[in-house]
Amino acid sequence: MSENTAVITDNSEVILHFDLKLEDGSAADSTRVNNKPAKMVMGDGSLTPNFEACLRGLTQGEKASFTLNADDAFGMPNPDNIYHVDRTKFAADMEVAEGMIIAFAQPDGSELPGVIRSIAGHSVTVDFNHPLAGQTVIFDVEIIDVINS
Incomplete structure (x- = not known):
């Protein structure tokens, strides 16, 4: 790892590919289908705190996999x-x-x-609940770029 490799912190802008699967292994979503990575900003409220915690500390080029229970992913059905x-x-x-x-x-x-x-x-x-509400989900991520302001 080179010294200038950016690490994801609380204020990072992150460009990543992700594959989202359910516990049974079925695919729920993927940025690779259209080869368009997602762009996320840490701390802007669009990600759950636990999802951000899983990303924090990852670096450009790194791949990781983590499982989130329903409360930490899309919540429980209301x-x-x-x-x-x-x-x-x-x-x-x-x-x-x-x-x-x-x-x-x-x-x-x-x-x-x-x-x-x-x-x-x-x-x-x-x-009108999120279609994945109540589901445990598995995220496979590949960090493409990390921009720290």
């Missing part, structure tokens, strides 16, 4: 994030099926993805 929506709220020609992910427009113009959990008559159950 029952308040499950809604029952009347079928008439969807376009008449829109196919709605269990397991589908549909983007719902928010008042501020952003979109929030919801997973269709069940359909019973005119009632459609939509889950």
Whole structure:
């Protein structure tokens, strides 16, 4: 390791590839699919404290693997994030099926993805929890670059 290799600290900007897997080994996400590394800023609130703790101390070019339980990854499912929506709220020609992910427009113009959990008559159950909520996940990371300001 050369002396000028940057180490990830509390204020680093990190460019990395990651592969995200579930405990059963199935792939959940990967930056390698489109060969576009992710860019993250330590301490900006977008990463959980435990995820940041796993990255802290890694250096450019280093590879690591770590397992995060649900509380440290995407959290536990919140029952308040499950809604029952009347079928008439969807376009008449829109196919709605269990397991589908549909983007719902928010008042501020952003979109929030919801997973269709069940359909019973005119009632459609939509889950707005993160799709990986409640899951233990395994991150394989490769640090491409570390920029310390």
